[in-house]
Amino acid sequence: MCNQTAAAADKLSPTHIYFHYPEKHRHGADYLCGSISEIISEATSLFNLAFPIALTGLILYSRSIISMLFLGYLGDIELAAGSLAIAFANITGYSVLSGLALGMEPICSQAFGAQRHKLLSLTLHRYVVFLLFTSVLISFLWINMADILVYLHQDRNIIGIGQRYLLFSLPDLFTNSFVHPIRIYLRAQGITRPVALASLFAVILHLPISFLLVSHFNFGVAGVAASASISNFIVLVSLVAYIWVSGIHEPTWERPSFECLTGWKPLLKLAAPSCVSVCLEWWWYEIMIVMCGLLVNPKAPLASMGILIQTTSLLYVFPSSLSFAVSTRVGNELGANRPFKARLSAAVAVFISAMMGLSASTFASALRDKWGRMFTSDTEILRLTSVALPILGLCELGNCPQTVGCGVLRGSARPSTAANVNLGAFYLVGMPVAIGLAFYLGVGFSGLWLGLLAAQVCCAGLMLYVVGSTDWGLQAKRAHMLTCIDLRQPDGFDCNKGEEEQPLICSA
Structure with missing residues (x-):
């Protein structure tokens, strides 16, 4: 049994900033209080976690930019085909693996906060097995990409080149089945530098590998895809080597055993909604690329959408890094039974x-006339990119808070809530607006981005409401149930309540 009282560190100093919360969530205090020193300390902790993650994101982004530049070098049709293939890969593969892997984040971060090191290592082993099995299923889908896209009325010339790109990306699925769980396993412990160093080493080699395969051996789009797969494999090998030589895994490491093939029920309960939450948002961007293929003269819209997706990927690095950091902080503090600290981290x-x-x-608005020239000189592609960039910038006003809100929900093991918010915002609001403007009102390419803007505004509002009305004391009790620190059901729990109020079953 863990001590259920708050830690001494949660005591307040005389100068406070107040955040109002609804009556039913006050827990004996009228307001959420945080001293200036506590807020600065929390902001510093978030920065120390987020900075290496952001650096890793920028490094990986530079790798994708290199790939896009080589596609543009090959020609506009190769750029369009590569954009379509990457969209298909993201929709059916990368988003699925990433989303499923995030299901382990609340278990790992809360287990580390609760000092349950065996559970941390066991969760890593379970998720590697789970993702490898999932990758086998996804690979069959990728092999049949051409038939699927022909059914969706995409251009056959573009499909043929895109299929070649996807076939040479198949090894990347299995590499990611190891990379994603290892990154989360380390991040839950506040260890982020090894991933940044491994990614930097791989990107340094990515440019010469791409040049060798694309320009020297003339492998075309297949060379671009193969170089990306090789680069990611280098990340995995470098990361494992760094971890093993440095010994940073030793405090929490357990040897793999047959136990990782059991106890999957809690894993699936978190992995499935985590995957849905990530995919619902990620798929939206890729579906926009598919819808571009349905516009008149789709080559320019497809190429422009590929450029814009790269742009929003760059901007996404920063809120996503903060999202991962706050997820870790919230999970650690809830696992350690410090709900006030978790609440303060979310607010900051x-x-x-x-x-x-x-x-x-x-940033997006200021570079509207210059950004596209990095990728192409085609006049029509540049015009479409210039028109959409300010709309993309407005989308980020909602995207940043909602991304961080998702991180808070992950850290507190509430993936179903995040999935419901994304479903309502992106598909019940954003999708009808995008289709109506782009195809029925004749707005065209810009209409797709206006639909995204409507979705992001709605999503941000819903996410902020959910985070602001969280009962943090109850979430700390749920964290104890998840990590089996306190096997008793807390007083007042109703098994008929929803995810927000329901305890999780034991994970080990």
């Missing part, structure tokens, strides 16, 4: 995310 992260949104919007 949401405030920082609002500042990020303003910065991203300014």
Whole structure:
């Protein structure tokens, strides 16, 4: 049995900033209080976690930019085909693996906060097995990409080149089945530098490998895909080597055993909604690429959409890094039974995310006439990119807070709530707006981005409401149930309540 009282560190100093919360969530205090020193300390902790993650994201982004530049070098049709293939890969593969892997984040972060090191290692082993099995299923889908896209009325010439790209990306699925769980396993412990160093080493080699395969051996789009797969494999090998030589895994490491093939029920309960939450948002961007193929003269819209997706991927690095950081902080503090600290971390992260949104919007609008020239000189592609960039910037005003809100929900093991918010915002609001504007009102390419803007505004509002009305004391009790620190059901629990109020079953 863990001590259920708050830690001494949660005591307040005389100067406070107040955040109002609804009556039913006050737990004996009228307001959420945080001293200036506590807020600065929390912001520093978030920064120390988020900075290496952001650096890793920028490094990996530079790798994708290199791939896009080589596709553009090969020609506009190769750029369009590569964009379509990458969209298909993201929709059916990368988003699925990433989303499923995030299901282990609340278990690992809360287990580390609760000092349950065996559970941390066991979760890593379970998820590697789970993702490898999933990758086998996804590979069959990738092999049949051409038939699927022909059914969706995509251009056959573009499909043929895109299929070649996808076939040479198949090894990447199995590499990611190891990379994603290892990254989360380390991040839950506050260890982020090894991933950044491994990614940097791989990107340094990515450019010469791409040049060798694409320009020297003339492998075309197959060379671009193969170089990306090789680069990611280098990340995996470098990361494992660094971990093993440095010994940073030793405090929490357990040898793999047959136990990792059992106890999957809690895993699936978190992995499935985590996957849905990630995919619902990720798929939206890729579905926009598919819808571009249905517009008149789709080559320019497809190429422009590929450029814009790369742009929003760059801007997404920063709120996603903060999202991962706050997820770890919230999970660690809930696992350690410090609900006040978890609540303070969420509040500080949401405030920082609002500042990020303003910065991203300014960046996108300021470079509207220059950004596309990095990728192509085609006049029509540049025009479409210039028109959509300010809309993309406005989307970031909502995207940054909602991304960080998702991180808070992950850390508190509430993936179903995040999935419901994304479903309502993106598909019940954003999708009808996008289709109506693009195809029925004749707005065309820009209409797709206006639909995204409607979705992001709705999603941000819903996410902020959910985070702001969280009962943090109850979430700390749920964390104890998840990590089996306290096997008793807390007083007042109703098994008929929803995810927000329901305890999780034991994970080990």
